[in-house]
Structures are given as C-alpha cells and as structure tokens.
Amino acid sequence: xxxxxxxxxxxxxxxxxxxxxxxxxxxxxxxxxxxxxxxxxxxxxxxxxxxxxxxxxxxxxxxxxxxxxxxxxxxxxxxxxxxxxxxxxxxxxxxxxxxxxxxxxxxxxxxxxxxxxxxxxxxxxxxxxxxxxxxxxxxxxxxxxxxxxxxxxxxxxxxxxxxxxxxxxxxxxxxxxxxxxxxxxxxxxxxxxxxxxxxxxxxxxxxxxxxxxxxxxxxxxxxxxxxxxxxxxxxxxxxxxxxxxxxxxxxxxxxxxxxxxxxxxxxxxxxxxxxxxxxx
Numbered sequence: 054x055x056x057x058x059x060x061x062x063x064x065x066x067x068x069x070x071x072x073x074x075x076x077x078x079x080x081x082x083x084x085x086x087x088x089x090x091x092x093x094x095x096x097x098x099x100x101x102x103x104x105x106x107x108x109x110x111x112x113x114x115x116x117x118x119x120x121x122x123x124x125x126x127x128x129x130x131x132x133x134x135x136x137x138x139x140x141x142x143x144x145x146x147x148x149x150x151x152x153x154x155x156x157x158x159x160x161x162x163x164x165x166x167x168x169x170x171x172x173x174x175x176x177x178x179x180x181x182x183x184x185x186x187x188x189x190x191x192x193x194x195x196x197x198x199x200x201x202x203x204x205x206x207x208x209x210x211x212x213x214x215x216x217x218x219x220x221x222x223x224x225x226x227x228x229x230x231x232x233x234x235x236x237x238x239x240x241x242x243x244x245x246x247x248x249x250x251x252x253x254x255x256x257x258x259x260x261x262x263x264x265x266x267x268x269x270x271x272x273x274x275x276x277x278x279x280x281x282x283x284x285x286x287x288x289x290x291x292x293x294x295x296x297x298x299x300x301x302x303x304x305x306x307x308x309x310x311x312x313x314x315x316x317x318x319x320x321x322x323x324x325x326x327x328x329x330x331x332x333x
Contacts, residue, residue, distance in 0.1 A: 095153030109240035141290035217306035289328030
C-alpha cells in the first residue's frame with residue numbers, strides 16, 4: 054500500500070501513558086447491564102476483559118471523525134482506509150486488577166501490516182495496552198485493529214475453526230439499550246453501535262452492530278464459569294458481525310490441551326467470534 058512504510062516507520066513504537074483510578078461504579082454498571090447478580094466493592098478483583106471499562110481519554114468534538122471515532126492521526130495511524138473495527142486480541146493477566154486502585158496504563162503501537170481480504174485491502178494495527186502499578190505489570194493486552202475499505206463486509210465462513218462439544222451455553226438478546234449502555238461505559242463513540250441510520254445507510258450493515266469487546270466479555274464470563282475460576286489468559290478473534298435485536302448464543306467447552314474454548318454463534322448458525330482461555 055502506498056506510503057504504508059512511511060506511516061509504519063513514524064508510528065510503530067509510539068506510546069503514551071495515562072493515570073487511572075479503578076472506581077467500582079463502571080463494573081457495577083456493566084454487571085447491571087448484563088443482568089448479573091454480583092456487586093463490586095473496593096478491593097475486589099476485576100474479571101478478565103472488564104479493563105475495557107477503564108482508562109479512556111476524553112476527545113474534543115473537533116477531534117472526532119464522522120464515524121464517531123477519534124480522528125485518524127490523533128491516537129492511531131493516519132491510513133487511507135476509513136473503516137475501523139476490532140479484529141481480535143490477546144489478554145494476559147499477571148496479577149489481578151483490583152477496584153479502588155490507582156494505576157498507570159501505557160499504550161504502544163506495536164505493528165502495522167497490510168493484507169488482502171474478501172472485503173478488499175486491509176491494514177492490521179496491533180496496539181499493546183499495559184496496566185501497571187509500582188510493582189510492575191498487572192494486565193497486558195495485544196489488540197488487533199483492522200482498517201478496511203468502505204465496501205460492506207463479506208460474510209465469513211460459518212464453520213468453526215475451534216471444534217468442541219459445548220459444556221455450557223447461554224443465550225443472549227442484545228438490544229439497542231444494551232449497546233448504548235456498553236458504548237457509554239467503554240467510551241466508544243463508533244456510530245455503528247447506536248446510530249441506526251449511520252450503521253445502515255453509511256457503513257452498509259443491516260442493523261446496529263454488537264461490539265466485539267462485548268462478545269469477548271461474554272465468552273470470558275462463560276469460559277471462567279466452566280473453568281471454575283477467573284482466567285489468566287484469553288485470546289479471541291472476530292469472524293463475522295452480529296446485530297442488535299437478534300439472538301445469539303455463547304458456548305464454552307473443554308479443549309484437548311486443557312484450554313477452555315469458547316465461541317459466539319448467531320441466530321443463523323454462523324460463528325461470529327471464537328476464543329480460548331486458560332487458568333494459571
């Protein structure tokens with residue numbers, strides 16, 4: 054891709070730091086939004102993947118793009134592909150994040166790679182987010198973001214790559230209220246999650262798009278339930294979008310290597326996201 058090497062040289066390794074406080078309110082608000090019978094208090098460990106509730110940067114209106122994201126070039130590389138979304142990621146918990154603590158978050162651009170996909174040209178940007186205290190790292194996330202062309206996404210193949218027999222399954226019905234609340238709690242301004250006219254008329258989706266991190270959190274919760282305790286590692290990959298007001302099923306089962314495998318399946322049977330986790 055033209056100028057990709059120049060952008061990569063300028064952006065790979067670029068980092069910034071934020072100070073944050075793990076207030077219990079966002080965790081309790083997410084638990085309420087998901088109808089979970091649990092309450093969080095200072096000192097409680099935060100479940101894996103719930104760090105997405107914390108460490109967000111206020112972005113001025115003038116620095117917000119037409120899609121609701123911070124404009125390209127502010128925190129992410131300015132590439133000539135206008136659509137951005139999460140493609141997957143890897144989470145490693147060294148020590149639990151505990152509510153009430155004050156931490157530091159370091160965000161670093163680790164890699165920029167161009168590929169060709171079913172929907173045209175793609176650029177994958179890997180961002181590392183590292184949560185630390187005075188003793189060192191607590192949680193490390195490698196987040197894969199994909200930049201793509203403006204054409205609608207092609208449906209992914211429906212056959213799963215991680216084959217397993219489900220030991221647990223939960224059915225969810227993500228309505229627009231849940232998507233709005235999750236957008237607010239995670240400071241996610243992407244309009245595909247709450248602006249129906251934009252999602253359908255501009256980006257070409259059939260409805261409001263369910264957040265990838267929300268699906269990953271649902272998988273983490275079910276995988277931890279099957280494992281009998283919190284996971285210390287989890288990796289996930291998005292395969293196909295899901296939409297509001299359409300039921301989905303989260304499934305978890307045992308892998309042959311001791312891992313807990315998980316997936317999210319849409320109402321049509323298509324696997325939308327897959328993941329795997331493990332305990333220490």
